Amino acid sequence: MESTEERNRAKVGKLAGIVGIICNFALAGGKFVVGTLVSSMSIIADSVNNLSDAASSIVTLLGFKLAEKPADKKHPFGHARFEYLASLTVAVMIFVIGFELAKSSVEKIISPTPVKFSLVTIIVLIVSILVKLWMTFFYNKKGKQIHSTTLLAASADSRNDVLTTTCVLIAMVVELLTKWQIDGIMGALVSLFILYNGIGLIRQTISPLLGEEATPEFRKEIIDFVNSYDKVLGCHDLMIHDYGPAKRYATIHVEVDKDEDPMTCHDTIDRIERQCLKKFGIHMVVHYDPIVTDDLKAEKLQLKIMECLKSKDSRLSIHDFRIANCSSGTLLVFDLVLPEDMMSQRNQIKEYILHSINKGKSKYLLDVTFDIDTND
Template identity: 60%
Template sequence: MKQNNQKLNQQIDNNLLEKSRITEFFLRLLIKNNHDIQETQLRSAVGKLSGLVGIVCNLLLAGSKFVVGILAASVSITADALNNLSDAASSIVTLVGFKLAEKPADADHPYGHARFEYLSGLGVAVMIILIGFELAKSSVGKILNPTAVEFSIVTACVLLGSILVKMCLFLFNRKMGKMIHSTALLATAEDSRNDVITTSAVLVAAVVEYFTTWQIDGFMGLAVALFILYSGVNLAKETISPLLGEGANPELQEQITEYITSCPKVLGCHDLMVHDYGPGQRFASIHVEMDKDENALVCHELIDNMERECYKSYGVHLVIHYDPVVTNNPEIERLYHLVTAILKVKDERMSIHDFRMVPGEEHTNLIFDVAFPTELRGQENTIKSALEKALNDLGEGTYYTVITFDPTSFH
């Protein structure tokens, strides 16, 4: 535990905003007992810091743009001020989301409340979509009833300052989001990037209208609104995905399977399933194959060690199902490799496990699971029939297959 805490402290020191001392100071201020930092505390502190910074910056930007937008009679500047006001609300949602996510498990929610972080990301995406609709409505009104935009040095300074602040917020939230792998903070970063584009478009419209007779303020506002709507919908999809139960991260999947297969007495593993209840609350199950002749107590101890190591190294509560495998039957070995070879002719990605043979007087049953690509779903009967035909065409006897098909998304 002490080593893990030292790693987390080192992570704060080395990864945040290129060793920003200010960021490090605020993070340590938000984390109580910072000499014993836990992963959940780090996530919560990072989320709160991002929320507080976003609230302050966006309120200042919204106030200055409202004043300039009214004085300049610019719908795009006023709409941009509303956008910043919604961003402040989004930051409040992020702040509340991370605060609720750190609540411990209780009787009603035994897996904790970490999914509140996903919900806060979804809330940010919804607010982006709503502001996009409002901006589109205002822009259409400006197109139908154009009015001149009053441009000034003050207007230009406010807009340029806004672009600079939003670019810093984008880099800040993206760095934070990548550091703790947070969809909520990455959504906030995308929102800040959108604001850079939005405000740049507003500035271009104001300059063009000032130096020409073209009244493009409404058209520019509409173009920006469409971009915001597109971005909001994409963000909503990304934040909804983990709530619906998306597949395991391929990198995490590979790390777990590589570790399991490297352990003593393990012959293979399969059926890895990861259930995500929010950051830091991942539960998984996997089948591990070991020789049936191994001592059961020894195997049980090894499995316990693997489960503990997976939680320590990958933050995953792993449950391992023990699969005893027959390793001293030459006929089973021969048929196992024969079936594998036939299936790989159909698709190289297919593999088998839990292979058993039940001989009979007139036919032999081969019972096993097939791991196959998800795009082959619907072809199970075809694969089974082709496999039985290939086996029986060898003239070695009659074989029936009893197959359980498992999509490779669980492997």
């Protein structure tokens, strides 16, 4: 079932796409007519650039339209990642435009040609700058409103157009007043900025497609919320999966006293799952781990291992601790959470623990599962 957030997101995104199509087609048509009337190739060329911007707006509109398609048999998590694909397409188009501008600018530096000056050209360029400036702020506002990388990419594209057209205008005025032909140099500088911006946007949009971790602040907010329930003694192994904006799924392990009534635990888990969807917009699946709270031996051993680990690095922690007897000794089973930069030290840490706890007649064996600390 589609949430209010998803409906609002699609509505804002499609509105932005339609506004972009109308503005860019209007600019392209106006510039083409004026350019033809005054025989200005620069204005006609700029009209073609606006057509490519209109294509970007169509991609934006299609991205939001396809992203709102409901889940189906082949895609049970929905189609929201279409928005990420739209963002990537716009980012690639920005990079291509930057590359083409760089190429034409270098050609102009090598073989400079006089810029044709006319009052009509100046007026058209100023109007274009004002419209694109408004579109920059419009896309930026709407992008931040719904946290959309697609609209923020469109905002960056409009800003690049403002810079490009402003440089054309400056070069035209400078050449008129001083006869210096700086059009190619200005274009080259702007193209470098656009290329840098395009690469940044491509990296930014590829990351969620590959699957990126939620922010530490958001993870802490969820963990604190889950820990606030009376029956929950602790939680761990929070994993958040992003299938597109407003389409997040998560799993978490909660620790509950082994003597708690199973039906009571089930009710608590149900409430956590429902409230996570309501509060965070996350489809949460909770697994509960029964914890032994009255075993003094296990408690002392767990505390001893924790002290041992903290003496090595304060970031280390364990969970799911339990004791199992076997023929060759006492088996200590637990999960050990390591920062990413310590994953290569797993064997050394395990040996360090064994050395610390196997003193005297003690004979302990370890069964350790290493987890990466995603909060680090």
